[in-house]
Amino acid sequence: MEYISWAWLLIIAACLAIEAFTMGLTTIWFAIGGVAAWVVYFAGAGIEIQIVVFLLVSILCLFLTRPFFVEKLKVGKTRTNAESLIGEYVKVVTEINNINNEGTVKVGGQVWSARSLNDEVIAEGEMVVIKKIVGVKLIVERK
Structure with a gap:
């Protein structure tokens, strides 16, 4: 059953590699779930428990912490040029x-x-405050 340990390590490495290339803050949480499942493997739990732990930890991390980190790190929200005028x-x-x-x-x-x-x-x-940009016109509203 040692191959299961290697499988978890492979999942962790794959998730980290994908995250390194995409920077989408998605697969990193599955890598964390993989670490949790790997720890449960060494605690002697069966494969079913390992998979449940992997899924629970991954999904909880994804839904509970991702929004916080996306906001703090400004992932995928690079405003450039004219868009930076809004507000x-x-x-x-x-x-x-x-x-x-x-x-x-x-x-x-x-x-x-x-x-x-x-x-x-x-x-x-x-x-006035700039609300949006349509073509080359600024759409504004009184302050």
Whole structure:
């Protein structure tokens, strides 16, 4: 039955290798489950118990800790260029009026076309928050 020990080691190594290449914070939890099953193997438990421990530990780790680590490590959420503007507060340069198709805001020294989120008229000089980007226009809302 020593081959079971090697099987758990192979599962652990495979999960770690996959995680190293994907960085998706998914297979790392199955590697942890593999370690738990390997420990249970050395404690003398049968293969059924080892598989149950592997699945329980892996799934619990996946669902209970992954969201925390994904948020802390910002996995898969790299905002670049224009997307990084969302949530920023900016000043209206010219009145925003969706009906007349006009309005601009100044963001980091650049003037962008802007439209209001709720079709409201926003006066020059007001502060607004960028909610989304559609094409080359910023969709904004009053602060």
